[in-house]
Amino acid sequence: MAENNPFPGENNTGHVWDDNLRELSNPPPRWWMIGFWLSLLFVVVYTTLYPSWPIGQQATPGLLGWTQIQEFERRVAQVEARRAPFEEQIANLSAEEIIADPGLLQYTLASAKVLYGDYCAACHGSGGQGNPSYPVLADDDWLYGGSIARIKESITNGRRGAMTAHADLLTEAEVDALSTWVVELAEGGEGSAEGWDLYRAKACNACHGEAADGVLATLPDGEIVTVGAANLTDGIWRFEPGGYESARHTILYGVNQQGVPQTRDAVMPAFGTVARVDDVEVRKLSPEDIKKLAIYVHQLGGGS
Amino acid sequence: MQVHSEGVANPTSALRNPWVLAVIAALVIVLSVNAIFIYLAFMTNPGLVNANYYERGQEFEQTIVSRQLRDPGWLMRADIPQPLMAGVETPIRLVLVDRAGQPVDVDEATFYAYRPSDVARDFSVTMVKEGTGRYVALTSFPLIGVWDTLVAVTVEDEEYSIGERISVIRP
Numbered sequence: 001m002a003e004n005n006p007f008p009g010e011n012n013t014g015h016v017w018d019d020n021l022r023e024l025s026n027p028p029p030r031w032w033m034i035g036f037w038l039s040l041l042f043v044v045v046y047t048t049l050y051p052s053w054p055i056g057q058q059a060t061p062g063l064l065g066w067t068q069i070q071e072f073e074r075r076v077a078q079v080e081a082r083r084a085p086f087e088e089q090i091a092n093l094s095a096e097e098i099i100a101d102p103g104l105l106q107y108t109l110a111s112a113k114v115l116y117g118d119y120c121a122a123c124h125g126s127g128g129q130g131n132p133s134y135p136v137l138a139d140d141d142w143l144y145g146g147s148i149a150r151i152k153e154s155i156t157n158g159r160r161g162a163m164t165a166h167a168d169l170l171t172e173a174e175v176d177a178l179s180t181w182v183v184e185l186a187e188g189g190e191g192s193a194e195g196w197d198l199y200r201a202k203a204c205n206a207c208h209g210e211a212a213d214g215v216l217a218t219l220p221d222g223e224i225v226t227v228g229a230a231n232l233t234d235g236i237w238r239f240e241p242g243g244y245e246s247a248r249h250t251i252l253y254g255v256n257q258q259g260v261p262q263t264r265d266a267v268m269p270a271f272g273t274v275a276r277v278d279d280v281e282v283r284k285l286s287p288e289d290i291k292k293l294a295i296y297v298h299q300l301g302g303g304s
Numbered sequence: 305m306q307v308h309s310e311g312v313a314n315p316t317s318a319l320r321n322p323w324v325l326a327v328i329a330a331l332v333i334v335l336s337v338n339a340i341f342i343y344l345a346f347m348t349n350p351g352l353v354n355a356n357y358y359e360r361g362q363e364f365e366q367t368i369v370s371r372q373l374r375d376p377g378w379l380m381r382a383d384i385p386q387p388l389m390a391g392v393e394t395p396i397r398l399v400l401v402d403r404a405g406q407p408v409d410v411d412e413a414t415f416y417a418y419r420p421s422d423v424a425r426d427f428s429v430t431m432v433k434e435g436t437g438r439y440v441a442l443t444s445f446p447l448i449g450v451w452d453t454l455v456a457v458t459v460e461d462e463e464y465s466i467g468e469r470i471s472v473i474r475p
Binding site: 121122125126127129131132133134237239240241242245246248249250262264265 | 385407440
């Protein structure tokens with residue numbers, strides 16, 4: 001073809017169209033070639049320094065020894081280092097002192113919100129609004145007391161309500177009368193005198209209190225003494241939907257009674273007790289986490 | 305004096321006037337856009353209109369009465385956390401108790417999310433049993449904005465449901 005090239009000496013490929021349209025074989029621009037070689041060099045350097053080439057189940061480790069898990073751990077350590085001063089303060093200060101420090105309180109609540117979502121929300125609702133059979137945390141009605149100390153106690157050791165099943169202890173008429181009386185109280189009524197007499201005669205006041213408000217005694221510091229029995233006078237039902245049938249069921253079958261299939265199930269697990277698993281001490285939540293959660297739950301309901 | 309009246313006499317001369325052409329062009333553009341939008345309305349119809357809406361409307365009262373008759377008096381409560389963020393996996397829980405407040409198990413519980421403006425975005429997730437009368441579904445809403453949710457349970461061929469309109473925000 002070269003011998004028939006009508007444009008010799010101009011570095012064309014010999015391909016000519018329409019008499020004078022030629023394909024030249026010029027080299028790529030210098031900047032392009034530099035970029036090309038540099039990128040190849042980058043690949044060689046990078047794959048030498050970092051894990052790159054797959055070999056069987058592994059990859060070449062790279063001269064720097066960098067790994068993703070190390071990078072992850074380094075970043076986690078960075079985050080923990082930033083949190084450390086706050087965590088240290090939380091560990092050393094009492095819940096009341098933490099509440100008094102606005103900055104620390106803000107950190108505590110943000111941190112506890114995540115813990116709450118992981119450990120509490122499934123039963124007590126995403127915003128503490130409770131669920132049928134699971135108490136509301138976002139109000140000031142507390143079964144076991146709403147002070148920080150009591151809330152911490154509830155989280156650490158759990159709670160297990162207890163009420164005797166009265167199916168064999170009361171007559172049908174008595175159960176009916178008490179259920180009706182409980183509904184009267186819950187609806188804001190005074191409750192019939194017969195109802196109050198029956199309430200006391202059957203020793204319901206031993207747990208639900210003399211005033212049927214769940215309080216057995218009030219200590220000088222304002223803390224209440226309770227066994228976790230519900231306040232019958234405030235219209236808040238421990239076992240929703242409430243009403244006559246609900247009250248009747250609870251009176252008949254009680255709460256957490258062994259051997260009574262229809263009994264109410266009302267158990268809060270303990271989150272602070274230590275269990276041994278394969279000779280390793282395991283607890284669901286650390287004391288600091290429990291302190292954070294107690295503060296979080298306390299502010300949900302405004303405390304009491 | 306000569307008067308040239310050729311241009312006036314020419315019946316097509318108005319079409320040479322740029323103003324006339326502009327008015328015609330504007331008219332054509334408006335009509336074309338209308339035609340395109342009518343075409344798109346038919347082609348991209350999300351199909352939200354109920355096929356037998358008239359009959360369903362007529363049967364409304366009967367449906368309500370029959371539902372009241374079948375109503376077992378259960379308390380169903382769905383816990384949909386707020387704020388919900390688009391693309392963030394969030395657990396949605398359902399708790400069911402009977403008239404006396406005892407937990408109830410069902411054959412199947414499903415969480416449905418309806419996008420009011422686009423049927424193609426609707427999705428549903430089967431809820432998993434967490435405990436007696438407690439179900440959970442991990443959901444992730446793909447778009448911000450309004451969604452209509454429905455939690456439906458079936459037990460012995462009867463279906464019960466609760467609905468709620470929610471708003472999903474940017475993460």
